Amino acid sequence: MHFLITAGPTREYIDSVRFLSNASTGRMGFECAAAALRRGHTVTLVTGPTHLEPPAKVRCVPVVSARQMHDACRAAFGHCDAVIMTAAVADYRPRRTQRTKQAKQDGPMTLELTANPDILASLGRAKQGQVLIGFALQDTARRQRAREKLAKKNLDAIVLNTPAALGAKRSEVEVLTKAGDWRELGRLSKRALATRLVRLAERLAKRQNKAK
Numbered sequence: 001m002h003f004l005i006t007a008g009p010t011r012e013y014i015d016s017v018r019f020l021s022n023a024s025t026g027r028m029g030f031e032c033a034a035a036a037l038r039r040g041h042t043v044t045l046v047t048g049p050t051h052l053e054p055p056a057k058v059r060c061v062p063v064v065s066a067r068q069m070h071d072a073c074r075a076a077f078g079h080c081d082a083v084i085m086t087a088a089v090a091d092y093r094p095r096r097t098q099r100t101k102q103a104k105q106d107g108p109m110t111l112e113l114t115a116n117p118d119i120l121a122s123l124g125r126a127k128q129g130q131v132l133i134g135f136a137l138q139d140t141a142r143r144q145r146a147r148e149k150l151a152k153k154n155l156d157a158i159v160l161n162t163p164a165a166l167g168a169k170r171s172e173v174e175v176l177t178k179a180g181d182w183r184e185l186g187r188l189s190k191r192a193l194a195t196r197l198v199r200l201a202e203r204l205a206k207r208q209n210k211a212k
Helices: 027-038 066-077 119-126 142-152 190-211
Strands: 002-007 042-047 059-062 082-085 092-094 113-115 131-137 157-161 170-177 183-189
Touching (some): 002 027, 002 066, 027 042, 131 190, 157 190
Parallel strands (some): 082 131
């Protein structure tokens, strides 16, 4: 199979030096890429800014912003069999980005934001047999919001975690498939979790091929 995997944060620049981002390190996506390689698959890894070295033999596409990640994913999507979307993509970006560093001013400052493209929803609309696995990082109404995201974005499975996963080496997650119930995987290393997710994608792809 050909896996498309996203990793890391995006950065949405306010001016030439300041940006909006989050604490994602990219570890989960990089572990998924390595797990897919170990199981004999081809991998395209679209990654935001991280300090991690991508696994050897992956096709690595570095990006910075959410719009760049969207374009890279859409370009690769038609050639892949499965997507694991671990990236922590910024929902919003500054409406205007200054080309030079903004000088400090007295008093408060208002920053106007505009929505970024929804990458998962875009891929969900474009699906033609690919397996699409997303992540839902939630700290309130967790299962309800994850289930709604799975349906709204036409996902085959969703991985529910919490903000504690950002930057951590282990995660405690639950997984919901479109045709199944919640499955609690417990607290796993991200390497072990990555192997579970790659195997899940394999099973979902096999199930879809049988249904054709």
